[in-house]
Amino acid sequence: MTLQTAMPQPLGHVPLWLKLAYSAFMAVLVPVYWYYYGPTNFLYFCDTALLLTLIGIWIESPLLVSMCAVGILASQALWVVDFVVGMFGVSFTGLTDYMFEPHRSLFLRGLSLFHGWLPFLLVYLVWKLGYDRRALLAWTALAWALLLICFFFMPPPTPDPGLTPVNINYVWGMSDHAPQTFVPPAVWFLGVMIGLPALAFAPVHFLLARTMPAAPRN
Numbered sequence: 061m062t063l064q065t066a067m068p069q070p071l072g073h074v075p076l077w078l079k080l081a082y083s084a085f086m087a088v089l090v091p092v093y094w095y096y097y098g099p100t101n102f103l104y105f106c107d108t109a110l111l112l113t114l115i116g117i118w119i120e121s122p123l124l125v126s127m128c129a130v131g132i133l134a135s136q137a138l139w140v141v142d143f144v145v146g147m148f149g150v151s152f153t154g155l156t157d158y159m160f161e162p163h164r165s166l167f168l169r170g171l172s173l174f175h176g177w178l179p180f181l182l183v184y185l186v187w188k189l190g191y192d193r194r195a196l197l198a199w200t201a202l203a204w205a206l207l208l209i210c211f212f213f214m215p216p217p218t219p220d221p222g223l224t225p226v227n228i229n230y231v232w233g234m235s236d237h238a239p240q241t242f243v244p245p246a247v248w249f250l251g252v253m254i255g256l257p258a259l260a261f262a263p264v265h266f267l268l269a270r271t272m273p274a275a276p277r278n
Contacts, residue, residue: 072188074188083118092167096165097225103209105135112125113178122190122275127195127198129186139176146160158172186268195265195268196261216232217237229252231248231249
């Protein structure tokens with residue numbers, strides 16, 4: 061066996077047109093979101109994943125795209141289901157109710173459609189670049205850091221938040237208008253810290269590890 065055949069071969073490259081199209085979308089979304097929602101909006105897992113994906117597709121990093129896939133595939137799949145049933149007038153989880161509120165800007169709602177296509181893009185990128193098994197630990201560490209910031213420093217739910225991001229990443233409950241009252245806030249927060257890696261991140265990790273090609277190691 062030669063050294064060349066023994067070395068892991070790259071799985072493929074991200075097409076240039078995709079890099080440019082994604083970058084063009086981000087060139088619109090980032091300043092618009094910053095203006096209307098403020099910089100704290102990028103603390104949401106999905107928005108953090110948008111930024112990491114932008115870096116990941118340009119440097120073609122299996123770790124970055126794998127982290128994003130582990131972190132948001134489960135939640136964004138739920139978003140897609142909720143949006144589809146919402147088109148028929150049914151509120152499934154309430155995650156996408158804002159997409160059907162006529163008083164909200166149609167342009168902003170249109171930008172939010174990234175929740176629907178980003179998970180499919182990430183699956184493609186992981187298939188193209190390979191799945192990096194370090195993604196689970198790396199994303200969990202990042203998610204915990206974001207959750208701590210959101211719980212201790214960002215605004216809690218408020219009756220009329222407007223466009224101001226509150227209750228980011230649901231650290232106070234599932235509603236942006238009032239904290240949950242089922243358990244003490246600290247118990248809810250600890251449940252989120254433990255439950256997300258166990259119930260949302262780890263299952264996606266094992267699924268990708270079994271179904272996607274492994275990322276080549278340098």
